[in-house]
Amino acid sequence: MSFKSFNLSQQLTNALAKLGYIDPSPVQKAIIPKALRGVSLLAQSETGSGKTHAFLIPLIEKIDMNLNRPQAIVISPTRELARQTYEFAFEFTRFFPKFKVRLYSSESDVSDNVEGKSVPPQLIIGTPGRLKDLLITKHIFFLGNIKRVVLDEADMLLDMGFFGDIEDIFANLEDPQTMVFSATLKQNLKDELLKFVRSDFQFENDNVQTASTVKHHLIDIKHIGESAALLAFLKIRKPYLAIIFASTVEKVNQINKSLKENGFDTIYFTGSLDDRSRKKALRQIKSNTCSIIVASDILSRGLDIPDVSDVISVDLPNDLEFYHHRAGRTGRFGKSGDSWVFFNADSVSGPIALQKEGVKFDYFSLKGNELKPETLGPSEKRKMTKKKELPEAEMKDIKIAKALSRTKGVEPGYKKKKKEAIDKVKRKYRRMAIRNSVRKQLDISFRNNDDED
Ligand code: AMP
Numbered sequence: 001m002s003f004k005s006f007n008l009s010q011q012l013t014n015a016l017a018k019l020g021y022i023d024p025s026p027v028q029k030a031i032i033p034k035a036l037r038g039v040s041l042l043a044q045s046e047t048g049s050g051k052t053h054a055f056l057i058p059l060i061e062k063i064d065m066n067l068n069r070p071q072a073i074v075i076s077p078t079r080e081l082a083r084q085t086y087e088f089a090f091e092f093t094r095f096f097p098k099f100k101v102r103l104y105s106s107e108s109d110v111s112d113n114v115e116g117k118s119v120p121p122q123l124i125i126g127t128p129g130r131l132k133d134l135l136i137t138k139h140i141f142f143l144g145n146i147k148r149v150v151l152d153e154a155d156m157l158l159d160m161g162f163f164g165d166i167e168d169i170f171a172n173l174e175d176p177q178t179m180v181f182s183a184t185l186k187q188n189l190k191d192e193l194l195k196f197v198r199s200d201f202q203f204e205n206d207n208v209q210t211a212s213t214v215k216h217h218l219i220d221i222k223h224i225g226e227s228a229a230l231l232a233f234l235k236i237r238k239p240y241l242a243i244i245f246a247s248t249v250e251k252v253n254q255i256n257k258s259l260k261e262n263g264f265d266t267i268y269f270t271g272s273l274d275d276r277s278r279k280k281a282l283r284q285i286k287s288n289t290c291s292i293i294v295a296s297d298i299l300s301r302g303l304d305i306p307d308v309s310d311v312i313s314v315d316l317p318n319d320l321e322f323y324h325h326r327a328g329r330t331g332r333f334g335k336s337g338d339s340w341v342f343f344n345a346d347s348v349s350g351p352i353a354l355q356k357e358g359v360k361f362d363y364f365s366l367k368g369n370e371l372k373p374e375t376l377g378p379s380e381k382r383k384m385t386k387k388k389e390l391p392e393a394e395m396k397d398i399k400i401a402k403a404l405s406r407t408k409g410v411e412p413g414y415k416k417k418k419k420e421a422i423d424k425v426k427r428k429y430r431r432m433a434i435r436n437s438v439r440k441q442l443d444i445s446f447r448n449n450d451d452e453d
Helices: 010-018 026-036 051-062 079-094 128-137 154-159 163-171 187-193 226-237 249-261 275-286 321-327 349-357 378-385 392-405 414-452
Strands: 041-044 072-075 101-104 123-126 148-151 177-182 214-220 242-245 267-269 292-295 310-313 337-343 361-367 370-374
Touching: 010 051, 026 041, 026 051, 026 177, 041 187, 051 072, 051 079, 051 148, 051 177, 072 079, 072 128, 072 163, 079 101, 079 123, 079 275, 101 128, 123 128, 128 163, 148 163, 154 163, 154 177, 154 187, 177 187, 226 242, 226 249, 226 310, 226 337, 226 361, 226 370, 249 292, 267 275, 310 321, 321 337, 337 349, 349 361, 349 378, 392 414
Parallel strands: 041 177, 072 123, 072 148, 101 123, 148 177, 214 337, 214 361, 242 292, 242 310, 267 292, 310 337
Antiparallel strands: 361 370
């Protein structure tokens, strides 16, 4: 199937071919025909599946290029996503000289357009708060010609609390065709959507997702710290383009510092960056000037960074759903990719939970400068290392011994004293256990002797 089979205008078919889009992706095959028919729908689709063009192509096809009025709106949860969609849409202006698209988010400088001095755009792309402010509060454009609205990354829009603003925008539109794209399809998302979308709304099933081409690997880093393990791993793996994720900004900072100190050129990306630094980082990322990006989970959602070969999680996010977003930064559009997760004996629960969810990991351990394939995963190792539970009374006495050996401040020899106190309790219980066992043996032999009498 090619784009020609959608019966798009010759101009759009030619534009797609010139932009290098020959065959539609699964999500495009599923969505474009319905979108062209005017169907309102919710589709599950990850970034990397081609979803942006699944909505841009029908939107552009349906825009009346001779009418200088807003005709469609795309609402994105973050400035970065909005900009990315804007850039994809802007590419089409080369082929449609009358096509006007504009970005409205807190990052874009809209001063010359806000007053309505320039020709209104036909396609508006932006973040919810900014769009509500401009379109509803300031009412900078006539909205009567808006026939289509796209909610991109709708689960994120909902999680970030934007549905109130979106509902207000919808309240000012006349029942537009609504296309919703979301990485996950939770019931509460459907419930919330049904409050304001058209009654003929269709829920697509999840068969429009692209098959995953990501391989998942667990690396037992043992007692080596995360930063040191990462340095060793990067030297072994030499990734083409890696995104390194950590769950807190502090850890991202620490890792970035350690990499820089060890001669690695990195791009740093977290939510704590100010606008200019974020934009600069995104430009650097897109211009392929560097092979290592160190990021917090803000980068795990939605952004299209081509050719990421490796995703490395030095730890797992608290909300494991973000692991899937992290891993989804690679293996995009049919390319293969690798997602590596560090763990040690103290952090087995996350990997085990992911395995239970169905993520298929293979196993490695890091030994010196070698990445060694392993046969045992975290759950098997946990079983093997699980300490034998001590009897309750013994645990209680050990606790008391510890408390008694504690002194104010840290005295010299404090640790030794504590160990001696604990050992004394353990010896006492070992003696008791031996005595009991001897008694039992004696009992048995006495009984046996009695029996013989
Ligand atoms: P998205 O899922 O929208 O973030 O798109 C992921 C990447 O796939 C982008 O870099 C698009 O340029 C690219 N892409 C989208 N549709 C196609 C297609 N039909 N053929 C090849 N590449 C595509």
